Amino acid sequence: DAGVIQSPRHEVTEMGQEVTLRCKPISGHNSLFWYRQTMMRGLELLIYFNNNVPIDDSGMPEDRFSAKMPNASFSTLKIQPSEPRDSAVYFCASSSLRASTDTQYFGPGTRLTVL
Amino acid sequence: GDSVTQMEGPVTLSEEAFLTINCTYTATGYPSLFWYVQYPGEGLQLLLKATKADDKGSNKGFEATYRKETTSFHLEKGSVQVSDSAVYFCALSDRGTYKYIFGTGTRLKVLA
Numbered sequence: 001d002a003g004v005i006q007s008p009r010h011e012v013t014e015m016g017q018e019v020t021l022r023c024k025p026i027s028g029h030n031s032l033f034w035y036r037q038t039m040m041r042g043l044e045l046l047i048y049f050n051n052n053v054p055i056d057d058s059g060m061p062e063d064r065f066s067a068k069m070p071n072a073s074f075s076t077l078k079i080q081p082s083e084p085r086d087s088a089v090y091f092c093a094s095s096s097l098r099a100s101t102d103t104q105y106f107g108p109g110t111r112l113t114v115l
Numbered sequence: 116g117d118s119v120t121q122m123e124g125p126v127t128l129s130e131e132a133f134l135t136i137n138c139t140y141t142a143t144g145y146p147s148l149f150w151y152v153q154y155p156g157e158g159l160q161l162l163l164k165a166t167k168a169d170d171k172g173s174n175k176g177f178e179a180t181y182r183k184e185t186t187s188f189h190l191e192k193g194s195v196q197v198s199d200s201a202v203y204f205c206a207l208s209d210r211g212t213y214k215y216i217f218g219t220g221t222r223l224k225v226l227a
Binding site for chain 1: 147149151157158159160161164204208210212213214215217219220
């Protein structure tokens with residue numbers, strides 16, 4: 001079975017540019033989570049969706065960050081405009097609440113560098 | 116609020132040594148508890164989990180027991196290998212929201 005798929009794996013961009021990160025959750029999963037990992041702050045939950053609906057976006061750092069889940073098999077995290085302090089590894093994870101399990105499965109991450 | 120506290124790393128061991136990484140938690144209710152492992156350049160992989168008191172999770176020689184009385188979920192392995200070198204994260208899951216609370220991670224380095 002395919003796991004969580006993220007693209008791109010690496011992104012290098014210049015300050016002020018728009019960045020879009022993509023995630024395809026495991027088929028059949030109905031919850032999706034976006035995390036950010038940095039050395040200073042560790043793993044932070046940015047936002048999560050249940051059945052494509054955003055449930056909690058309290059972790060989104062600023063209005064520059066936005067996330068969408070237009071359907072059950074795709075989600076995006078957008079940063080506009082990007083800043084050097086956004087440099088981090090961004091992970092997407094999915095889980096299946098229908099199966100009454102709270103185990104999250106993580107993608108390989110997108111390493112973002114903002115120059 | 117809920118929280119997870121892990122021992123500070125890095126932990127450096129010789130191959131075949133015994134490993135313990137401490138994890139304690141604070142939570143209302145009865146969360147599920149997890150250990151995840153992250154190898155360099157990769158995402159987090161589920162190592163083991165426990166969903167209720169006295170449950171023991173185990174995988175690949177690693178074990179952890181859900182201790183409600185001490186609010187702990189310590190990770191142990193009897194004989195570590197060089198390939199176990201990674202960062203280990205303890206986490207709890209809020210049963211109402213299914214959100215995870217992660218510890219800060221403990222880096223393990225195993226020397227041959």
